[in-house]
Amino acid sequence: MSASRRSGTTDELGPDEPEQPERDGADLLAALLDGMDAALCAFDADGVVTHWNREAERILGWSAAEAVGRQGFAGWAVRRADAGEVEERLLSAMRAPGRQVHEFALLTKDGGRVLVRTQSAAVRGPDGRPAGVYCAFSEVHAQIDLERSIALSEALLEDASWGVVLVDVDLRPAVVNAHAARALGAGRTSVLGRPLGDLLAQGVEELESALTHVLAEGAPPGPAEIWVSVRTPEGERRRCWRSGFVRLASPLAEEPVPLGVGWLFQDITEGKQAEQEAALLRFRTNQLHRAARAAAECEDPAEAAVVHLDFALAGFADHALIDRVVGETGPEATGPEATGPVRLMRVAATPSGAPGPSVPAATSGMPVRYGEGHPAVQCVERAGSVRASAGVRAVPAERVRQWATARQWPADTVHGLCAVLRSRGRTLGVVTFLRGSGRSAFERSDAVYAEDVAVRIAAALDLAGAVEGR
DSSP: OOSBOOOOOOSTTOTTSTHHHHHHHHHHHHHHHHHOSSEEEEEETTSBEEEEOHHHHHHHOOOHHHHTTOBSSBTTTBOHHHHHHHHHHHHGGGGSSSOEEEEEEEEOTTSOEEEEEEEEEEEEOTTSSEEEEEEEEEEOHHHHHHHHHHHHHHHHHHTOSSEEEEEOTTSOEEEEOHHHHHHTTSOTTTTTTOOHHHHEEESHHHHHHHHHHHHHHOOOSSOEEEEEEEEETTEEEEEEEEEEEEEEEOTTSSSOOEEEEEEEEEEOHHHHHHHHHHHHHHHHHHHHHHHHHHHHTOSSHHHHHHHHHHHHHTTTOSEEEEEEESSOOSTTOOSTTTTSOOOEEEEEEOOSSSOOOOEEOOOOOOOOOOOTTOHHHHHHHHTSOEEEESOSSOOOHHHHHHHHHHTTSOTTEEEEEEEEEEETTEEEEEEEEEEETTSOOOOHHHHHHHHHHHHHHHHHHHHHHHHHHO
């Protein structure tokens, strides 16, 4: 008795009697049930098990002899506390049209617990009334794992708050979620199949190197922070993405076949910029403090001004100049030279061809030949800082050279920042900071720092002038 409960009919009537075909039909049904891949069982109208096939025996360990004839699953195939609920779910199929699908846990013969998904439906008698229920069930761990994987994939590609890009073995996007498309400044379909170099102006080499490494060696031990410049219709945007990578391989092949790389990233630009600004502020504050201590050791106030300039240059600019006003100027100026053009005389400068400390300029008494509208002249006239640049994008070297030469600055200068030197209500001169190619333009925060340095240099120059006048 493997698939069903056998009939109690005997062979008293002989082999030619009508009962023999019925037994053959029962045996055929049992063979069919035993040969199916799905676990099958059946209950009569009272909830007694009438059929139990070999797949059900394989999953739960109970043989047909042990299962058929039992009242429901209580106490053997389910916990007693759950038996009522499980029986109600199964037998409810007799009162409902179509198939009913449920999930619950069954107990194995050795005491284990198996989560199954059941499909049950009513069995009708000759009179059309429910005579029982048949139930097909299977383990759902694999099915649930598959559904979870699909749900996770859909959530990552639709609702995730970080970028998800599936990159093929040619390092081209194959799937992009909505967040990643926004970060790349394009639509989800427009980025597919395009080289990463079409999407990123800078940082593409580092990103492609990371993807190639993952394809060859596997995922790195931790996330990587990659700075990129994204091409957008509004121009390039500088961003920092914290990126993680996983290698994708086909689960259907015996040998791992690479499908590409899963690239997950999160934009941390604001946090990194805040960290950089805080670190830069600490460094500059420390430089000002060190400069003040070193300048205090100088007997010559003019030498103290140069010391302040040297400390300010570190990490801030490539060259620096100090020009002092010849005569009086500014809104508070008086005397015959007050209405004349601004004239500036070089006091100190850094070497223009090689690194080195600032050195005092030879005092010839001749003013520097700055043209009208020169940033240093504007700085004195406005009594405020002035920024100048040869261009924010790539500029031909010859054009940069002409621009710098016209302003009497070193030929490789691309960006300039002039800060006014004022002390006790008087304009004493200008300090100019210069940056060469490869450096970023001066920003507002740089102007604030330059003004702090200018205050200290102006105080030293004012003291030097007072000493010379005695």
